[in-house]
Amino acid sequence: MTKGELLRLDRRHVWHPCTQEKDHELLPPIPIERGDGVYLIDLDGRRYIDGVSSWWVNLFGHNHPRLNRALQEQAGKIAHHIFAGFTHQPAVELASRLCALAPEGLNRVFFADNGSAAVEVALKMSFQFWQQSGRAEKVRFVSIHEAYHGETVGALSVGGCDLYREIYRPILLDTFQAQGPDCFRCPYGKHRDHCEAECFEHLERLVTERRHEIAAVIIEPLIQGAAGMRIYPPIYLRKLRALCDACQVHYIADEIAVGFGRTGRMFANQHAGVAPDFLCLSKGITGGYMPLSVVLTRDDIYAAFYDDYATLKAFLHSHSYTGNALACALAVEVLNIFEQENILEFLKPKMALLDAFASKFEGLPEVGEFRRCGMVAAVELVRDKRSREPFPWQQRRGYRVYRKALQDGALLRPLGNVVYFMPPLTIDEAVLEELLEIAYRAIEGSRGRAEG
DSSP: OOHHHHHHHHHHHOOOTTOOGGGGGTSOOOOEEEEEBTEEEETTOOEEEETTHHHHTOSSOBSOHHHHHHHHHHHTTOSOOOOSSOOOHHHHHHHHHHHHHSSTTEEEEEEESSHHHHHHHHHHHHHHHHHTTTOTTOOEEEEETTOOOOSSHHHHHTOOOHHHHGGGGGGSOOOEEEOOOOGGGOTTOOOGGGOOOTTHHHHHHHHHHTGGGEEEEEEOSSEETTTTOEEOOTHHHHHHHHHHHHHTOEEEEEOTTTTTTTTSSSSTHHHHTOOOSEEEEOGGGGTTSSOOEEEEEEHHHHHTTOSOGGGOOSOOOOOTTTTOHHHHHHHHHHHHHHHHTTTTGGGHHHHHHHHHTHHHHHTSTTEEEEEEETTEEEEEEEEETTTTEEOOGGGOHHHHHHHHHHHTTEEOOOBTTEEEEOOOTTOOHHHHHHHHHHHHHHHHHTOSSOOO
8 A cells, every 4th residue: 555545545534533633634644654662664764753652552662572472472372262261371470460569459450451441440340349348328439630541431530631521521420529739830839849748638628528428539640641741749649548548438540651660660659658449550561562451459349249149249341352362461571571671770861861851941931840750751831931821722832842843753742731751661862862852842943823
C-alpha cells in the first residue's frame, strides 16, 4: 500500500481516538512503518523520538528483542485459551511475581484487558464486598477534581475531567468529588516539597461526613495524568490511607499510568510507604506490546467472595480474553528486564538531566513551572507568569507545540497547556537531551497567532 493510498483509506474509514477528525484536513495522521528503540519511523523514513511512550505504554523502546522473543515463544505454544476453569504458567508466574513486588498485603490478582476495565473491576469488587459484608449502605465512590480513570461509563463516573465526561453526565453513576491537590496553584501558598498536604482537608471532610455510604476512594497516586501531570507529595497518600482505615472505606490506587517505574520506583505508593486495598495496573505492564491489566487486592477482600456456589457470592466479571497467554508472557518478560537489567537504578542520571533543564524552561516567558516526578516531567504554559493565569484553551497552545516538535522529529502530545515528557525508561541521555531541546524550541516557536 502506498502512502497516498493508506492515507486515503484512513480518511475514508478510520475514526481515531481522542481526535477531532477535521484536524486531519490540515495535518494528516503520520503513517508509521516500524519502531526502533525510542524512535517511531514513518513510511518516508523520518524518525520521531517517542517522547510520550505512545500514550504511556512503551517502557523499553519499540521492537525490543527480548519482548519480541517472548511473544514468539509463547505464540509457538498457545496464544489464548479460556481462563475460567483453566490456567497457564505465564498468568500464574505473573500474578505471583506482582504480589511479591507490590505493596505488602496485596496477594490476589484479577486479570482484565485495559485500564478502564481494571478500574471497573475495582469499583465492582469494592461495591460487592460491602454488599456481602453486611454494609449494604456503602454504595458511593469518591474521586478528586480533574481525576482521570478511564472512559467506560463506570470509569468516567469517578473521573473529574469535564472534557471527557460532561456530555455523558446523565448516564453516569452518582458519585462524590472533592477538591484535590493543585500544587502549582496552591491556595495555601505552600510548595509540594515542603508542605503537610493541607489541601487534604477537603477529601477528609467529605469522607468523614459521608463515611457510612462510601464504598471507596479512588485516586491517581502522586501524578494526576490527564489533568496536566499534576504532581503532589507522598504525604497526601499517607493521610488518605489513615483516613480510609479510620472510616472503613476502601482505597483504590489507579497506578495505570504511574506504575512500573515511571515515578522512579516500581509503584507510586512505595514513595508513601502505604498499601492500597486495590491496585490497578495496565499500560506499561506488557512493555507496550499488548493490552493487559490487573487488579491486585487483599486476602480478606478475596475471602468475602469465597463460599459455596449456592450463596451466589462469586465475582461474576469476565471478558473473553481474560488472562491472555501472549500478554501474560510479555508481562513476565517485562519483570525479567526490570530485574536483570537493573532498570530503576539506571534512571537516576536521566532524572537528574530532566532537573537540569528546569531553569532553562522556566526562563521562557510563557512557562509557569517545570515539575518532575521520577521519569515524568511537565512544563506548564501560562499567559501570565505572576498570576499563573493559563492561556485560553481555544488558543490550543499545546497543539502548536505538538506541530512544531513533529517538524523537528519528536512526538509530544501536550495536555492542554501542559507539555510533558514520559519517554521510554531506556532512553539514552543524549536522546533525552535532544528531546528536551526540541521541546524548548517548539515552545519558543509556538508564539504568535494561535491556531484555530
